Amino acid sequence: MTHFSWTAVATDGAARAGLLHTAHGPVETPVFMPVGTAGTVKAMTADAVRSTGAGIVLGNTYHLMLRPGAETVAGLGGLHRFMDWPGLILTDSGGFQVMSLGKLRTLDAEGVTFRSHLDGTQYRLTPERSIEIQHLLDSTITMALDECTKFPATHEEAESSMELSMRWAARCRTAFQPREGYALFGIVQGSVFSDLRERSSAALTKIGFDGYAVGGLAVGEGQSAMFETLEASVPFLPAVKPRYLMGVGTPDDLLGAVARGIDMFDCVMPTRAGRTGRAFTSLGVLNMRNARHATDAAPIDPGCACPACTKHSRAYLHHLFRCDEMLGPILLTWHNLTYYQSLMRGIRTAILEGGLAAYAADVRAAWGNHDKPNPGLVP
């Protein structure tokens, strides 16, 4: 059996290249985790996800507890077998989606009661139940249940929300059943307030987790506030544990967050953009629906090894999106995930060579539009 651990291979400033050891295999960090909300990375077979180089995917506890239900997944042998993903799976706690339900949910000190957005059925999510669900799913990395603090929030609101999350984090730690190669991560909260982030980081460290996530970001605070928050959190987390920035982000966000000590990321951006016709490329973002691609025989990204780029023209992708053919989202999701994985490999190699800053500058320059706020995203 493999003990869950993260080992550093190289550092470059605050950036780290490392290796996660888990019950479901190793994975190199920094790592980007494609989002497989309901037991499927949208528009992709598991083989296709693997072919992009991904070694870990994220599953959403909220969606899976509603459909097909955690007990059903367990009865079918767990999420790995269900979705044909023997590699690593990280599941979120369900908290983020439940908190987003607005009037459909009621928060109390013990947990949250909510109605399904699908059929109104009432559910109860507590720290203990969230941990149990993730155990039933057989998640490699379980996330503690937290309250994702609304944004913007006053210092007082953010403080009481963070303190609730810290109490729940301790309950999650108690509820989690240790298994060789499995992990439980805590989540730093505190909105954009540095003092709260520092306190939250210290509180989690005191409880002791196998890894630490920075949560409550990518909710509208902007990239500079996000980076400042990382700088107020990361230094207060144990250097020997992996760090995960939840729900982030654009390619530019990834470059900046790795430079600030983050090892793990998840985001719907590459998959969602792929379904709507936007391609992340080494030269910037292309909107494949744009008429200028209609007769363009060039590939989306000449340097890319994905099937969309090696087998097809921009004109073909344009055609597929114009005709609402499913193959458009399939190929473009495939491409975008390949781009993200390739970017992460590039970042890791740069760290190993001690040249992350130069690599990031080169990547940003190639996008050709780094005067825009989110060069990796805006077409």
Add this chain to the structure above:
Amino acid sequence: MTHFSWTAVATDGAARAGLLHTAHGPVETPVFMPVGTAGTVKAMTADAVRSTGAGIVLGNTYHLMLRPGAETVAGLGGLHRFMDWPGLILTDSGGFQVMSLGKLRTLDAEGVTFRSHLDGTQYRLTPERSIEIQHLLDSTITMALDECTKFPATHEEAESSMELSMRWAARCRTAFQPREGYALFGIVQGSVFSDLRERSSAALTKIGFDGYAVGGLAVGEGQSAMFETLEASVPFLPAVKPRYLMGVGTPDDLLGAVARGIDMFDCVMPTRAGRTGRAFTSLGVLNMRNARHATDAAPIDPGCACPACTKHSRAYLHHLFRCDEMLGPILLTWHNLTYYQSLMRGIRTAILEGGLAAYAADVRAAWGNHDKPNPGLVP
């Protein structure tokens, strides 16, 4: 260069096993052609289509002339390169879709004028233009433009419609530019009237084509009328040429039509059914949306080698369709095309062994519901 030809390998009653030789490779017959309407077999990459064993796909001239346009496809190197399909491509003439436009089209002796169902743009399709478009697409097998006779039709209507199609067939023969390994097929019409089918078959044979299709069927006439029509057509077509039953059909239709001398088929059934949750299996048709699959760990079809069957449970497929996840249509289309290809291989092997009747009986018995009108289709 390969001369286009069809060679018989074995016969079993009227059924034939053969080999098509073309500019884009050989293909074994009897053969089922997945439908790739707009330059893509819906929900499938070209690699996925190939993995089912398919060697030839069908493209729709009507859809491709509207989007992206035949000249655009030609400018991009032809349909093979456009859709990553170096194998055989058969294109229909556009006639069937245009005739279905109702008030949007006007038929005259020279051709048909119609408005696009997409944006109302006016187009003109003549025998010469249909042949030109298919040439621009670089279709391996070009179909003559015909009038697909409405159903039901009186004998008089069917006769004048068939005679128009025969005049157009002669014009297509003249317009078609012979190229090594490329083919032009004529299309038998005459509705359900045996005398008209016989006359049409003879008229086409006199013009001389590289293959012969039976058209105007699968339009509501029922299986027995369809089989009677085949018996009134096939004997009057040259035995040395391939025969193609257009737009057919259920697995049971394929068994019956091969036994009546048909070599080639196309149908949207496996792909369309796959997108709506219906699975063709060796044990009959399953509707994956049915709640009884919700916790079923068994594969869709235990004997099937497709990714849906080798990697996933019925419960997973059920879950995907319940959640409207794109992977449901992807996997089930993959499965259904695999089933159709596997059925055609079984049929061919049975012909080679002189046991088609016994094979067909075994296949039908395994469906377990052969008292229904279309055992291969109805769940």
